[in-house]
Amino acid sequence: MLSTTADSSPPPPEPEEAPKPAIMFEFAASARSTCKRSGIKIPKGAPRVGVLNFQYKSYSWYGLPYAIEGMKIPKTKNGLVCKLTKEKFTSGLLSVGFNKKTAVVHAEAFAKARDEQQGAKKSEFYITNLGDIEGFGELPQAEQETVGKLLAGPEWNPDMKERKRKAEGDPGEKTETESKGETESKGETESKGETESKGEVKEVKDSPKKKKAKKAKVEVQCITEKNPPLSPLPLSSTSTYFKVISYNVAGLRGLLKKDPLALHTLVSRHSPDMLCIQEHKLQDVHVEADFKGFLDDAGYEGTWAVSTRKKGYSGVATFLKKDSKFKPQGPVRVGIGNELGDSEGRVVTVDYEKFSITNVYTPNSGQNLERLDWRVNTWDKEFLSFIKSTSTSRSVPCMWLGDLNVAHRSLDAYNFGAKHLERQAGLTQEERDSFTNTLSQGYVDAFRHLNPSAEGYYSYWSNRAGNREVNKGLRLDYFIADEGMTAEGGKGGVKLYDSYMDYECGGSDHGVVACVLEVDM
Missing domain, CATH: 3.60.10.10 (Endonuclease/exonuclease/phosphatase)
Structure with a gap:
């Protein structure tokens, strides 16, 4: 007689869907997404930041630099619950996004999510100019330093990187094809111009790299006094x-x-x-x-x-x-x-x-x-x-x-x-x-x-x-x-x-x- 135990057992529970992060960092898989702030299509392969709509479980996408420029530090006395960690915080908070499509996160959770998410490169999602974050200057000095350490890093604006690279005459990063001919021996990497044939190596010396000129430090001025005093010039009765x-x-x-x-x-x-x-x-x-x-x-x-x-x-x-x-x-x-x-x-x-x-x-x-x-x-x-x-x-x-x-x-x-x-x-x-x-x-x-x-x-x-x-x-x-x-x-x-x-x-x-x-x- 066949056992019916298996038939009467309840079906195994379906695996729970992993919760979506409030902030999603990735590179656009296609050019279909449109930046909610600028209305401009986000190119394929370009870095983008998504803010989760918790009601519809979908993301509102922002192309850089719009997402970063839209950051602000919420003013709160009683604290807010971080949607990434479910913890309550009263300081170091960041609000990302525009037009009510925002998510409030703790600065530390923001940095952690950015670093851990698959496909996100840290260098693309750092913030360099903390002064652009609304309300940053109002935080106590200790909190400014904490947030600064979490978010400081390389330049995040790809457009600015490209312009800077061209201005300096840098040919840019090598592609995989260009790097194919490069060989490495005894821990040293040969220059791109070196070729090897029949055991003979033709050496081509690298041209000396140009040293980047250090930018002179610009002192921030604060001129509020009118100097010298100016007033309208008198008008002559003999002129028109x-x-x-x-x-x-x-x-x-x-x-x-x-x-x-x-x-x-x-x-x-x-x-x-x-x-x-x-x-x-x-x-x-x-x-x-x-x-x-x-x-x-x-x-x-x-x-x-x-x-x-x-x-x-x-x-x-x-x-x-x-x-x-x-x-x-x-x-x-x-x-x-x-x-x-x-x-x-x-x-x-x-x-x-x-x-x-x-x-x-x-x-x-x-x-x-x-x-x-x-x-x-x-x-x-x-x-x-x-x-x-x-x-x-x-x-x-x-x-x-x-x-x-x-x-x-x-x-x-x-x-x-x-x-x-x-x-x-x-x-x-x-x-x-x-x-x-x-x-x-x-x-x-x-x-x-x-x-x-x-x-x-x-x-x-x-x-x-x-x-x-x-x-x-x-x-x-x-x-x-x-x-x-x-x-x-x-x-x-x-x-x-x-x-x-x-x-x-x-x-x-x-x-x-x-x-x-x-x-x-």
């Missing part, structure tokens, strides 16, 4: 002057909500021939419904450029004094012919008899520098071409002004030399070099030309950090003039006379900047 004011309002509705007469007060105080504002953030419908005839009662007529690509974004406007001695020659022009830039409403140009002036809001490179390449290699070049063509076609000097989104020299950033500034929009070497190149084409920074060693004069301060009160700022707003306008007598009868800041107007995170031209009439 053209005055222009530039102001990034950071949202016109918001500015007027704080002070409904802010711009009326500004033009009343300065009586400029031209007022230029940037970042008004209005659309055509808003201008037509609420701002048609804006400043008419103050004696100014406006021309608006608006963003059609994105709502509540960008936009510039230029207001001309109706009873000014200077009259436009032809219609006011909007745009430069750059499809993307013009759809964001960034440029208005006014042509006068002896000169042309362009009001511009230069594109920001983005919080994660996602627009850096387009900014320096497309926008900067096409805008410069537009200015040159205007000057050539009209045979007059040109000036442009506005928020140019770059702090050019060390004196234009209160804390120049701080490590985190190297990858901050407006302060990257690429943006500063591009600005230098633009000036080298025959133009000058009006304020810096007239005040080459002035310190502590800025036009932007972070509202979130309360930097305006203590004057921890950047100079991002400029007047750029044809260098011929600095010569004795000027160019075509137009001479750069003065450039200064007006700090009385509040309500925006930018300050008011002014420029005065002396014109032969």
Whole structure:
């Protein structure tokens, strides 16, 4: 008789699925994943960091450097439970990810998971710039040192590695095929050029390796005092002057909500021939419904450029004094012919008899520098071409002004030399070099030309950090003039006379900047 014991026994329990880690480090097996922060496809083989969605058991992927730049240290008094170890911690916590797709982990568990996960190379997932982690500076010194030891290591940004390698002339790592001919004998590795045939070895000496020049240590400055004191130059009654004011309002509705007469007060105080504002953030419908005839009662007529690509974004406007001695020659022009830039409403140009002036809001490179390449290699070049063509076609000097989104020299950033500034929009070497190149084409920074060693004069301060009160700022707003306008007598009868800041107007995170031209009439 057959036994039925086996039939009546319950089936063996299915093995439990191993819990997924809250943070997953790996190299993309394909190019199908898209970075949740930038919207850019993560290339096959590129390092990526996944943040687990515990409800759907799936990962939100972030390509480097977006995941690392998105790290912050949560503020907590009662502690949080680490999703990797289930332990409770009150310090040394890291939050990774964006847009609510985050996971909180303890710094030590983060480092351990990174090191242990299959396919993850430590060198690809280290953090070098701890200053980029939000809140890191607020931790006690002992905790900063602990987190620093856990996360410090080689450079993690592959793009920066590649650029650095090319700049130094390094041919890069050898492939397996290239390394195939290399042989090793008696513990010494022969050079790549050595070949062996019939017992004979032809020796080729390695060329001496170039020693890398050590970078000079940059001291972090902290310039908050204005030195020397500057004030507008007196105007002669025997000369004719053209005055222009530039102001990034950071949202016109918001500015007027704080002070409904802010711009009326500004033009009343300065009586400029031209007022230029940037970042008004209005659309055509808003201008037509609420701002048609804006400043008419103050004696100014406006021309608006608006963003059609994105709502509540960008936009510039230029207001001309109706009873000014200077009259436009032809219609006011909007745009430069750059499809993307013009759809964001960034440029208005006014042509006068002896000169042309362009009001511009230069594109920001983005919080994660996602627009850096387009900014320096497309926008900067096409805008410069537009200015040159205007000057050539009209045979007059040109000036442009506005928020140019770059702090050019060390004196234009209160804390120049701080490590985190190297990858901050407006302060990257690429943006500063591009600005230098633009000036080298025959133009000058009006304020810096007239005040080459002035310190502590800025036009932007972070509202979130309360930097305006203590004057921890950047100079991002400029007047750029044809260098011929600095010569004795000027160019075509137009001479750069003065450039200064007006700090009385509040309500925006930018300050008011002014420029005065002396014109032969």
